[in-house]
Amino acid sequence: MSRQHIISILLENEAGALSRVAGLFSARAYNIESLTVAPTLDATLSRLTLVTVGSEETVDQIKKQLDKLVDVVKLIDLSESFSLERELVLIKVKKTEALVQKVESLGTDALVSITDETDDYLIIELSGEKAWLDDFLLAVESDVIEVVRTGVIGLSRGERALTL
Amino acid sequence: MELSGGEIIIQSLKDEGVEFVFGYPGGCVLHIYDAIFKQDDVKHVLVRHEQGATHAADGYARSSGKTGVVLVTSGPGATNAVTGIATAYMDSIPMVIITGQVPRAVIGTDAFQEVDTVGITRHCVKHNFLVKDVADIAITMKKAFYLASSGRPGPVVVDIPKDITDPNIKVPYEYPAEVSLRSYQPAVSGDIEQIIKAVKLIQEAKRPVIYSGGGVVLGEASEELKTLGHTLKFPVTQTLMGLGAFPGTDPQFIGMLGMHGSYEANMAMHDSDLIIAIGARFDDRVTGKIADFCPHAKIIHIDVDPASISKTITVDVPIVGQVKPVILDMLAQIESSGETFSRERIGAWWDQIDQWRRTDCLAYDQDSGTIKPQYVIEQLYKVTKGDAFVTSDVGQHQMFAAQFYPFDKPRRWINSGGLGTMGFGLPAAMGVKLAQPNSDVACVTGEGSIQMCLQELSTMLQYSTPVKIINLNNGYLGMVRQWQEFTYQSRYSSSYLEALPDFSKLAEAYGHVGMQITKKEDVEPALREAFAMKDRTVFLDFITDRTENVYPMIQAGKAHNDMVMAPNSKYKRDLA
Numbered sequence: 029m030s031r032q033h034i035i036s037i038l039l040e041n042e043a044g045a046l047s048r049v050a051g052l053f054s055a056r057a058y059n060i061e062s063l064t065v066a067p068t069l070d071a072t073l074s075r076l077t078l079v080t081v082g083s084e085e086t087v088d089q090i091k092k093q094l095d096k097l098v099d100v101v102k103l104i105d106l107s108e109s110f111s112l113e114r115e116l117v118l119i120k121v122k123k124t125e126a127l128v129q130k131v132e133s134l135g136t137d138a139l140v141s142i143t144d145e146t147d148d149y150l151i152i153e154l155s156g157e158k159a160w161l162d163d164f165l166l167a168v169e170s171d172v173i174e175v176v177r178t179g180v181i182g183l184s185r186g187e188r189a190l191t192l
Numbered sequence: 193m194e195l196s197g198g199e200i201i202i203q204s205l206k207d208e209g210v211e212f213v214f215g216y217p218g219g220c221v222l223h224i225y226d227a228i229f230k231q232d233d234v235k236h237v238l239v240r241h242e243q244g245a246t247h248a249a250d251g252y253a254r255s256s257g258k259t260g261v262v263l264v265t266s267g268p269g270a271t272n273a274v275t276g277i278a279t280a281y282m283d284s285i286p287m288v289i290i291t292g293q294v295p296r297a298v299i300g301t302d303a304f305q306e307v308d309t310v311g312i313t314r315h316c317v318k319h320n321f322l323v324k325d326v327a328d329i330a331i332t333m334k335k336a337f338y339l340a341s342s343g344r345p346g347p348v349v350v351d352i353p354k355d356i357t358d359p360n361i362k363v364p365y366e367y368p369a370e371v372s373l374r375s376y377q378p379a380v381s382g383d384i385e386q387i388i389k390a391v392k393l394i395q396e397a398k399r400p401v402i403y404s405g406g407g408v409v410l411g412e413a414s415e416e417l418k419t420l421g422h423t424l425k426f427p428v429t430q431t432l433m434g435l436g437a438f439p440g441t442d443p444q445f446i447g448m449l450g451m452h453g454s455y456e457a458n459m460a461m462h463d464s465d466l467i468i469a470i471g472a473r474f475d476d477r478v479t480g481k482i483a484d485f486c487p488h489a490k491i492i493h494i495d496v497d498p499a500s501i502s503k504t505i506t507v508d509v510p511i512v513g514q515v516k517p518v519i520l521d522m523l524a525q526i527e528s529s530g531e532t533f534s535r536e537r538i539g540a541w542w543d544q545i546d547q548w549r550r551t552d553c554l555a556y557d558q559d560s561g562t563i564k565p566q567y568v569i570e571q572l573y574k575v576t577k578g579d580a581f582v583t584s585d586v587g588q589h590q591m592f593a594a595q596f597y598p599f600d601k602p603r604r605w606i607n608s609g610g611l612g613t614m615g616f617g618l619p620a621a622m623g624v625k626l627a628q629p630n631s632d633v634a635c636v637t638g639e640g641s642i643q644m645c646l647q648e649l650s651t652m653l654q655y656s657t658p659v660k661i662i663n664l665n666n667g668y669l670g671m672v673r674q675w676q677e678f679t680y681q682s683r684y685s686s687s688y689l690e691a692l693p694d695f696s697k698l699a700e701a702y703g704h705v706g707m708q709i710t711k712k713e714d715v716e717p718a719l720r721e722a723f724a725m726k727d728r729t730v731f732l733d734f735i736t737d738r739t740e741n742v743y744p745m746i747q748a749g750k751a752h753n754d755m756v757m758a759p760n761s762k763y764k765r766d767l768a
């Protein structure tokens with residue numbers, strides 16, 4: 029049975045390290061849904077989060093192949109335990125009163141706001157779990173001009189952590 | 193000591209104890225070649241094509257267990273080396289390939305002879321480096337040798353921009369005694385709980401098979417494998433890459449398994465209740481149809497690379513570790529269990545195997561008027577007393593060599609299994625001869641394969657590497673022709689080689705000895721004569737039966753117990 033896995037990786041901050049990871053997915057025909065990467069507090073490491081979909085056997089093999097890359101220092105599968113996941117989305121829409129009201133009606137509890145406003149256009153910023161971002165996007169789809177998503181990032185909850 | 197980048201490269205090779213570098217010069221490596229010129233410790237072998245350099249270094253590595261070293265220039269030098277790098281990668285051969293690169297300042301500008309070597313080779317190396325600072329060369333070389341030779345071995349590319357080898361820029365040199373990488377900790381010994389589980393299965397097994405592979409050769413664990421086999425009295429089959437680790441003439445050896453494996457080995461795999469896989473990677477040539485693979489067996493798998501385990505076949509007891517310490521721990525557990533093993537203990541299983549053996553699955557027509565390729569290999573075995581280093585190219589001749597030359601020692605059988613690279617055999621034989629100057633070296637090849645790296649005959653004269661080339665000349669791309677016969681109703685599309693050269697004359701033109709053998713009775717005398725010429729390379733062009741096939745054969749998508757059998761075997765349906 030296929031399911032989604034979020035894999036967090038500590039990667040040597042070396043030139044070409046990212047393409048080794050990305051290249052592995054294309055070379056071995058694995059799925060990659062999203063991938064995000066940025067430096068960590070330790071300047072020698074980057075942290076990469078990738079979302080993939082596959083059967084347990086496939087994802088097991090993906091993790092082994094990733095671990096085998098010399099630039100991969102450590103990885104965990106966030107999906108193995110309780111974890112927190114977030115994604116940030118920026119949406120550019122043609123400004124309408126209805127939209128402004130919709131965003132405001134969601135209130136301050138939801139992580140959504142109008143971040144930029146010109147005479148005719150809005151940029152809506154929202155973050156949260158993938159599912160609610162998808163729902164929101166669906167609801168405003170007809171007004172959307174462009175969308176950019178960061179891809180999922182996540183942390184395990186409680187004691188479990190990806191550290192050296 | 194202050195050295196330039198070029199000198200550092202050569203000095204690090206010295207410090208690694210490297211004897212030979214196989215290479216070819218060009219603009220971006222000229223500083224390095226100048227450093228080679230100024231010393232005598234590291235010998236450079238000038239090949240005639242960069243592919244030859246990689247295969248020669250590979251043959252050197254496979255026969256000696258040391259890391260092979262290659263030096264080529266940027267651009268076309270590097271791309272010509274790619275086939276040989278991929279060949280080494282697929283068979284997990286330790287190799288360090290130094291490639292020249294354009295100066296740092298022009299990287300990315302489509303400079304003359306620039307290619308993205310690190311990008312191109314990424315998928316066929318264990319790891320690769322682009323060195324950006326002369327001060328990093330020594331540590332990178334150390335890392336390269338360490339990565340290439342440890343864990344699951346493999347090729348490592350070190351790409352060096354020309355300007356950091358500048359003779360005028362000198363930096364202090366010290367070769368690191370050791371190196372460690374936080375992101376790379378290959379396993380050594382196996383988990384003892386898993387080993388205990390494995391031993392429990394071993395005690396319960398009624399129809400066990402030891403299935404061992406190239407990992408036993410790479411891990412220098414031939415003695416341990418023999419002890420394990422002889423302690424348990426279990427039948428042993430080996431992959432194409434494992435041949436020789438367990439002696440080919442041992443009564444417990446039931447032949448190679450897989451596509452062209454023996455009837456008894458494949459039947460035993462199919463009916464087994466316990467498979468002990470040791471340093472083997474369940475390649476598709478071995479498993480046949482995955483869904484029908486060993487349907488009754490529990491599987492123990494020892495491998496240093498976790499990614500080899502449960503990749504295509506899910507196993508019951510995975511053991512991650514080097515074969516040698518794992519087998520030793522296993523033997524200790526077996527001993528402390530107090531259990532005794534004997535042939536009688538699994539007598540019914542051995543009886544069944546012996547019955548399969550009676551099919552005589554490798555039988556071929558002994559009365560044929562033509563020279564049968566199998567016959568040539570049998571005579572080669574006889575003349576070399578089974579003790580030669582034998583390299584091979586790719587095709588039917590490769591399979592005949594694997595089937596008819598039983599190797600009793602590891603590292604004697606040198607062939608490209610994973611990539612199946614035609615052109616491998618001849619340069620590999622040259623590398624083997626440099627590593628084993630006092631041994632007989634034969635290259636079993638075909639008229640198709642030999643033409644892919646034939647130019648190395650010239651190198652072999654220059655460096656006096658006398659090998660005997662056994663050309664099984666059937667006038668066909670025989671392996672292709674066989675598939676076309678079986679699955680394309682004999683439509684021989686482009687598998688026929690017209691306009692072949694006179695190989696014996698060609699060999700003579702290169703300064704070697706050439707022979708053409710057309711009669712069966714001349715086979716053995718010709719081989720004797722050739723091997724008596726200790727210091728000459730001899731090209732023996734055997735004109736063989738044109739349409740002989742390799743049997744048994746498991747066709748693509750078929751299971752182990754579904755083989756096409758040799759017409760001359762005693763196979764009858766009821767034996768199955």
Ligand SMILES: Cc1cc2nc3c(=O)[nH]c(=O)nc-3n(C[C@H](O)[C@H](O)[C@H](O)COP(=O)(O)OP(=O)(O)OC[C@H]3O[C@@H](n4cnc5c(N)ncnc54)[C@H](O)[C@@H]3O)c2cc1C
Binds near residue numbers: 282405433494590
């Ligand atoms: C024309 C042709 C026909 C072929 N037909 C057959 C055939 O009939 N039968 C057959 O068997 N092959 C055949 N092959 C070869 C086949 O393609 C594979 O190359 C071969 O089966 C792989 O052998 P192996 O499993 O021993 O693995 P190798 O490629 O030798 O891999 C070794 C394994 O051992 C592990 N390892 C390495 N070092 C250690 C260590 N120190 N400790 C523990 N583990 C270690 C590695 O991680 C790896 O998993 C054929 C090839 C060609 C070109």
Ligand SMILES: Cc1ncc(C[n+]2csc(CCOP(=O)(O)OP(=O)(O)O)c2C)c(N)n1
Binds near residue numbers: 612642664666
């Ligand atoms: C470089 C390369 N190209 C193509 C192939 C596909 N191939 C496998 S065996 C073979 C025929 C080899 O012919 P020959 O060397 O004459 O050997 P024979 O099978 O006749 O013994 C070919 C073309 C290959 N293995 N390697």
Ligand SMILES: [Mg+2]
Binds near residue numbers: 587638664666
């Ligand atoms: Mg041929």
